[in-house]
Amino acid sequence: MITDEGKIFLAAAKTFIDEHVHGAAFDKAQQLPRSLLKLLASHGYLGINISREQGGLGMNALEYGLFTELLGRACSSTRTLLTVHCSLVTETLSRWGTEQQKRHWFALLVSGETIASFAVSEPAHGSDTRGIATRYRKSGADYVISGTKKWISFGAIADVFLVFAKCDEQMSAFLIDRSAPGVRVEPINNLLSQRASHLAEITFDEVVVPNTRLLGAEGSGQLLLMSALDNGRYSVAWGACGVAREALVQMIGYAQQRTQFGSPLAEFQLVQGLIGDAASEVHAAHALCERAASQRMARSCHAGYETTIAKYVASKAAVSVTARALQVHGANGLSDDFCVERLFRDAKALEIIEGSSQMQQITISNYALTAEK
Structure with missing residues (x-):
């Protein structure tokens, strides 16, 4: 549930x-301004899901999700910063780091003095983490580390990377400074989607x-990775809800104002059908995200399953709803004078990041085959 403090927080x-x-x-601009990063830090948003005892805001899972949804409505790239910095790195550090590591890193991460990035994907390996080279x-x-990571969100500006590497068949996780000798960063620009996410190789x-x-015990990298990706999927699911909801709002507003043959688009049944389907998908995705939040807050053993379903459905809803919104906008939907063009592009990445929709289907199916009776 949302606390009274949470309601005040979300309004602000x-x-x-x-x-x-x-x-x-x-x-x-294909970038977030540094001034925004400083503002996010000054308001405590870079420590939103970290306890007050550890220097964060201590918001619960639902409050964090709703905040992520608000960010997703406004800018999917800014939401990506929260996903990477807070969910994938800081939350993982909170669970698996030593007390000394927490004391050192939380002060830097929550204040924004240090921006973190999550380095798993490689040029030849994405979802297949067993193939990490x-x-x-x-x-x-x-330890001495060699290799290349690619498609790393905020890698172009991050100060520290949470890097997963292997020794023989054993995987471990390391926090590596950008300034360390032997680290080279190459920005990746002109992408279809989430262009301000500062991707890098x-x-x-x-x-x-x-x-x-070394984060966690040596050889515990696979366990840390699955834990981190679960946190990331939760954040992405809410962000997808935000993209879909904003597309729905834009679709409705345009349909009410735009006229064809002397009548508003909203009076045409075929357009009403598009809006009705979109509204249903948005509400269904939001309900699944809320269910995932309640499971996470209850520390249920089913929380990971519910999170995966929420991410799968919400990301597909974002793609579907933004496509409908663009259709209602007609030729205007192809122009960056209208935000549905950007929402449409940004939605597609949500079916790919933190595990593709096809990977989510396999995970959901495997669980359902054993648990759904």
């Missing part, structure tokens, strides 16, 4: 987002990593 957050988060401008070896008390060439930067 909406005002902040309306004033400072400008998706169209960020999309055209980045390697590490022991060198005395330290990152090469690690014999990078020496102190043993204090």
Whole structure:
């Protein structure tokens, strides 16, 4: 449930987002302004899902989800920052880090002094984490890492990377500074979707990593990765709800104002059908996200399953609803004078990131075959 404090927080957050988060401008510039990162940090949003004892805002899963939905409505790239920095890295550190690591990193991450990125995908490997080619070896008390990561959101500006690498068949996770010798970052621009997410290809060439930067036990990387991706899917699911909801609002507004043959588009039954289907998909996706939130807050053993379903359905809804919104806009929907063009592009990435829809189908099916009776 949403606490009274959470209601106040979300109302203030909406005002902040309306004033400072400008998706169209960020999309055209293909970057988020540094001033926005500082503002997000100053309002505590970079520590929204971290406990007050650890320096964060301590919002519960539902409140964090609803905040992510608001960001998704305004700018999917800004939402991506929250997904990467907060869900994939900070929340993972909160669960698996040592007390010393938490004390050191939380102060930097919550304040925005350090921006974090999550480095798993590689040029030849995405969802198949068993094929990760980045390697590490022991060198005395330290580790030496070599390999290349690609499609790393906010990798172009991140100060630290949470990197997954393998030694033989054993996977481990490391926190590696951008400034470490042997790290090379190449920005990736001109993408179809989420253009302000500062994607990059990152090469690690014999990078020496102190043993204090090992996150979790050596060899526990697969467990950490699955935990982190579950957090990421939860954030993406809510972000997808935001994209779909904004597309629905834009579709309705346009249909009510635009006239054809002397009548508003909203009076034509075929357009009403598009709106009715879109509204149903938005409400269904939102309900699944709320269910995932309640399961996560209850620490249910089914929380991961419900999160995967929410991400799968919400991301597909975002693609479907934005396509309908673009259809209602007609030729105007192809122009960046109308935000449905950007929403349509941004929606597609949501079916790919944090595990493609096809990977989610397999996960859901495997669980259903054993648990649904």
